Amino acid sequence: MRIVIIDDSGLRATVLEEGLRDAGYDDIHIVPPRGAFVARLERMAPDVVLMDLGSPSRDTLEEMLMVSRALARPIAMFVDQSDDAMIGAAIDAGVSAYVVDGLRKERVKPVLELAVRRFNAFAKMQADLDEARTALSDRKVIDRAKSILMNQRSLNEQDAYALLRSSAMNQGKKIVDVAQALITASDLLGGAS
Amino acid sequence: MTTNLRIAFLPLTDVAVLAAAHERGFAEEEGLALDLVRTTSWATLRDRLVYGQVQAAHMLAPLAVAVTLGLSQQPAALAAPYKLNVNGNMLVMARAFAAALAPDPAGRLSDPLGTAHDFAAAIGLWKRKPVIGVVHRFSSHAIMLRYWLASAGVDPDRDVVLRVLPPSLTVEAMRAGEIDGFIAGEPWGSAAVDAGLAETVAIGERIWRRGVEKVLAFREDWMEENPETVDRLLRAVARSAVWCDDPANHAALADLLSDQRYVDQPADLIARALSGQIVARTDEAPIANPDFMLFAREATPFPWRSQALWIYSQLVRWGMVEHSPEQAAKAGGVFRPDIFRRALVDSDVPMPGASMKLEGAVDLPLAVGSRRGELTLGPDRFFDGRIFDPERIDEFLSGFPPPR
Numbered sequence: 001m002r003i004v005i006i007d008d009s010g011l012r013a014t015v016l017e018e019g020l021r022d023a024g025y026d027d028i029h030i031v032p033p034r035g036a037f038v039a040r041l042e043r044m045a046p047d048v049v050l051m052d053l054g055s056p057s058r059d060t061l062e063e064m065l066m067v068s069r070a071l072a073r074p075i076a077m078f079v080d081q082s083d084d085a086m087i088g089a090a091i092d093a094g095v096s097a098y099v100v101d102g103l104r105k106e107r108v109k110p111v112l113e114l115a116v117r118r119f120n121a122f123a124k125m126q127a128d129l130d131e132a133r134t135a136l137s138d139r140k141v142i143d144r145a146k147s148i149l150m151n152q153r154s155l156n157e158q159d160a161y162a163l164l165r166s167s168a169m170n171q172g173k174k175i176v177d178v179a180q181a182l183i184t185a186s187d188l189l190g191g192a193s
Numbered sequence: 194m195t196t197n198l199r200i201a202f203l204p205l206t207d208v209a210v211l212a213a214a215h216e217r218g219f220a221e222e223e224g225l226a227l228d229l230v231r232t233t234s235w236a237t238l239r240d241r242l243v244y245g246q247v248q249a250a251h252m253l254a255p256l257a258v259a260v261t262l263g264l265s266q267q268p269a270a271l272a273a274p275y276k277l278n279v280n281g282n283m284l285v286m287a288r289a290f291a292a293a294l295a296p297d298p299a300g301r302l303s304d305p306l307g308t309a310h311d312f313a314a315a316i317g318l319w320k321r322k323p324v325i326g327v328v329h330r331f332s333s334h335a336i337m338l339r340y341w342l343a344s345a346g347v348d349p350d351r352d353v354v355l356r357v358l359p360p361s362l363t364v365e366a367m368r369a370g371e372i373d374g375f376i377a378g379e380p381w382g383s384a385a386v387d388a389g390l391a392e393t394v395a396i397g398e399r400i401w402r403r404g405v406e407k408v409l410a411f412r413e414d415w416m417e418e419n420p421e422t423v424d425r426l427l428r429a430v431a432r433s434a435v436w437c438d439d440p441a442n443h444a445a446l447a448d449l450l451s452d453q454r455y456v457d458q459p460a461d462l463i464a465r466a467l468s469g470q471i472v473a474r475t476d477e478a479p480i481a482n483p484d485f486m487l488f489a490r491e492a493t494p495f496p497w498r499s500q501a502l503w504i505y506s507q508l509v510r511w512g513m514v515e516h517s518p519e520q521a522a523k524a525g526g527v528f529r530p531d532i533f534r535r536a537l538v539d540s541d542v543p544m545p546g547a548s549m550k551l552e553g554a555v556d557l558p559l560a561v562g563s564r565r566g567e568l569t570l571g572p573d574r575f576f577d578g579r580i581f582d583p584e585r586i587d588e589f590l591s592g593f594p595p596p597r
Contacts, residue, residue, distance in 0.1 A: 031354050054232065054234075054237050055233075055234070056233040056234050056358075056362055058234045058362070059234045059328070059357050059358065060357050061236075062265075062266070063330055063356075063357035066330065088244070089332075091240065091244045096236075096240065167304075
């Protein structure tokens with residue numbers, strides 16, 4: 001079974017490809033949705049095409065699926081409405097799949113399930129990464145606010161932090177928000193930071 | 194109690210009514226909290242609606258018909274009880290291509306028939322079969338472009354290449370030379386003109402004076418199961434539409450839409466469609482087309498069944514669907530004037546007495562029967578003068594040469 005993954009972010013495609021290879025699929029190709037990707041896809045004659053549900057290239061791909069003679073009447077995977085749970089999981093995970101007509105459902109289902117798991121894993125990885133990035137930038141903001149307090153109120157680092165923390169608690173705000181407000185105020189007043 | 198509603202949209206100027214309903218408090222007044230979900234492609238918007246990730250969508254009217262007829266992936270009965278706008282499309286072509294047309298852009302726009310013939314001649318002079326971007330096979334734009342090209346003997350499936358791509362990618366595709374022009378909803382045509390990549394060649398409003406554009410689409414079963422929520426949403430968008438139509442609000446509206454959560458393009462580009470001041474060529478004076486995009490006046494939101502059937506007639510014409518009385522009934526049934534009436538019965542929205550009309554028969558503003566309020570229909574001519582009688586689809590279709 002030839003599987004083509006259409007993906008622009010190399011990382012997600014790699015995560016998906018690895019999973020499929022581990023599961024014993026070996027005819028896998030990654031095609032970025034750029035330039036003449038439709039013609040390339042047509043030459044490859046895939047049995048299954050997997051891509052991100054939100055991909056901007058889906059309109060282009062679907063048009064090709066409609067007019068192409070190389071892919072004999074391809075259809076969307078979800079044409080079998082009997083498996084509502086599967087469909088829901090795929091849509092929530094952001095997977096869209098196009099399957100050549102005639103391919104048995106039992107053969108396609110494991111591919112789709114795997115794609116759902118890998119897409120979810122990838123989304124979690126991205127969320128973790130974003131969280132880590134936010135934490136890092138929060139830390140920078142707090143450090144800067146601390147140094148303003150240390151300079152202007154002649155506090156040591158520990159006391160500066162304690163002051164930020166108690167102000168945040170009194171105002172029912174996050175420390176990073178209080179720190180940001182302090183930086184803004186200090187910038188407006190032309191204070192050195 | 195507040196009801197949350199998720200509504201999918203594409204970054205286009207004609208999302209105005211939904212964006213303003215959310216931002217200006219019209220939804221809130223009805224106890225609705227809208228979560229507007231920005232989507233890049235029509236396929237994604239369709240799937241989010243069909244598979245229930247959203248309850249409603251800012252949808253191309255022909256796509257709602259096509260999904261219901263089972264022509265676009267998973268078949269699902271969709272319902273459109275409200276039109277979000279009429280008009281708002283623009284065809285732009287690369288400057289080198291446009292050089293073979295009449296030199297005065299205002300003349301081009303006001304004479305679509307002449308321009309179609311010039312366009313036909315320009316095809317032969319171009320270095321290749323012109324590649325024209327359309328946003329979807331089942332878009333008002335593609336249907337309008339086909340109608341216009343065919344009037345000058347151009348076969349849209351043979352003499353040009355129609356390439357599908359989402360509206361927000363059109364300008365980059367132009368820049369990369371992948372397409373020679375495109376027809377899309379605003380502000381994308383204006384953005385291409387502004388970047389010096391293209392010139393306006395035709396506008397939708399001059400091809401069909403009152404062309405069906407986006408609808409507010411629901412899954413039919415969801416709509417039937419949630420009548421109260423649907424009615425509240427329709428009342429909210431109806432009030433929002435009146436606000437959007439008022440020239441006094443156009444600057445604020447353009448500003449609101451320019452936000453990255455909506456269209457993410459400069460407000461002055463967005464304002465052009467709202468005020469009908471169309472800049473057809475970089476650095477030239479705008480050309481006034483006051484009916485470029487309508488939201489509320491002339492009962493714009495009313496979903497005339499005859500308009501769904503006109504769309505159907507064009508799908509049949511281009512061999513996209515097999516004509517049968519059952520299919521026609523299904524297509525016509527996508528537009529739901531009954532729901533519109535139910536929701537807005539106590540409002541001051543003008544309410545047409547009929548659900549179907551001749552399309553393309555009004556030359557000058559015409560006062561018509563209305564259950565309440567003054568209702569004047571604007572001119573709705575097709576540029577070739579044809580009149581569509583929804584009771585005589587076969588006769589209408591026999592007036593076109595058969596596709597090759």
